Amino acid sequence: MKNCLSLLAAAALLLGLCSCGGNRFRLEVETAPETGCDNCTVYLFARMGNQLTLVDSARLVRHAAQLSGPLPDPESLVELLIPGQGSYILLAARGERVSLRIDTAARSFFPACRGSFATERMTEISRRYREIGYGALEQLRSEAAAPGLDARRRQELEARLAAREAELDSLARSAIFNDRSALLAVVATMWYADTSPNMTEDSLRALVRQLRARFPGSPCLNSLDEQATPEPPTRESMRMENLRARLSGLPEPYPEGAEPGEETAPGSAPEPEPGTEACSLPPYAVGERVEAFSLPDGEGVRRNPLEAAEEYVLLDFWASWCAPCRRELPVLLNAASRFDGALSVCAVSVDEDAAAWRSAMEQEGLSPLLNLRLDRSDASFAELVARFDIRTIPHNLLLDGERRVVAVDLRGDALREWLEKELKR
Structure with missing residues (x-):
């Protein structure tokens, strides 16, 4: 969780x-x-x-x-x-x-x-989370931990950080511990587990036990049971999933004739409909060269991130509403700075709302990165979603000088250690 x-x-x-x-x-x-x-x-x-x-x-x-x-x-x-x-x-x-x-x-x-x-309750929580900003919290933590900082300044920063974290915790916990909606409690718990630095596995388990006591027998709580095995989708459900995918401009997840409980191979795609052959292409594999593509930047100018002069290119897919994505952005900024001249970081937003994207870029200070946006109105949307295997976010691919995929989903220290090792050769 x-x-x-x-x-x-x-x-x-x-x-x-x-x-x-x-x-x-x-x-x-x-x-x-x-x-x-x-x-x-x-x-x-x-x-x-x-x-x-x-x-x-x-x-x-x-x-x-x-x-x-x-x-x-x-x-x-x-x-x-x-x-x-x-x-x-x-x-x-x-x-x-x-x-x-x-x-x-x-x-x-x-x-x-x-x-x-x-x-309405979750809207208020997410609004306040956006206003405070994950990047701002990370910046406060970084400033408070800086060596040689004046004790009075450190105390001031720590107090400001504690106050903002306490407000966010209070918002989430007030939704979790209301007695009106089990569904609200479940979603708020998942949000809280995903965003609070104070949430441990033990405290999460204790919280789930409390919810089960307050909402006995509620099927909503099944989503918090990591041991539960969900039933396979029915034929009708698979048909609806394919309908939803077509309406969204995505590849259909279930091939024609698939049976309930039948597993599909990772990266597999159904047979393409006429005129949509590009959507049936499999995801890029490690070692495979990425084909040239372009997406609009904040000014609407289409840019090809593969044309960067740096030896390595990191393509990172994120969105303004994705809490783990926002927490990862300071890592990307640090990597771009630490490996300046060797690494080009391209942050590709999947936000559907351009205003929310631009606001998040400003809040998180992403101007040092190449910022592009991929939304459903783009003609290459379905193809890029399929080729880069964008099933969850954050998601990234690291490309070498020949723009071949060398790693997928390298994060935090793993990204830094990989680059340090390779650049020493």
Whole structure:
């Protein structure tokens, strides 16, 4: 549970729920005119462990639509998917009537909405986390630990750091220990485990025991059981996963004719549909040369990171809403500085919201890096996602002078030690 790769990846595996009837969930969607979303179909999915269900779909008319349907459990993780625009995660409960306005200028992983108790709480937590900034916390820790620092200045920095960490801990724990929503408690626990430097494996286990006592028998808590083996997806669920992938511009995860419980080989892809042959290419393997590609930088100028003069290029995929990604950024900055002249670091954001991306770049001080963005509107999106095997973030590939892959997911000390060893030769 500690060191989750990304909140998005955690959400994809979150719930181990069983199907049953109940009150309908209602979602009223409104899109701002500048999003360009009108007269298109939007989809509402619910995820239940390894099972994916389509709750409803509707067409946006005059930038508005209403979706409704039964949820598989009293509380469910639901996703509003707008093809070409992205998706929005809601922590939904039966009987709720939620209103959501899609505004590309104010995008976050948990969208601002009205009517969803759990989502509103997580939105507030994530908003405050972004305002404080993971990079700012790392900077405070670094400054407070600097040798030769005046004792009074060190005490001041440590006090400021402790106050900000205490606020974030308080926000997460207030969501964990509410008695209204087991789903909120589970998501807040995963968030807390992923972001708090004070969370140990023992304290996490103790926290899970408390949740089981407060919510006995709740299927939501199955996601916190690392020993649990989720049921394989049904044929219908695999069909829905393929539908969701097509709507998102991604390769379909299940080949035609796949059976429930049948494993697919790592990096395997289904047969391509006509006109999408590039999406069927396998991920780059270690030793394979990466083909030239380009993506837009903050000014909209397309750049090819492989053209860097440095001997090594590190391609790091991240997003502004991904807590582990934000914690990794200071490591990238340190590596770029430490191995200046030998290593070029390219930070490739998968943010769908350009404003959130630019804000995160400024907060984290990423100007020394080559900053590019890969979103679904880019013609090469599906191909690059497949070739670089972007299944979870943070994710990186290290390329040598011939731009061949020499390592995948080298992080922290492992990246530094690898480069130090190779550059001594």
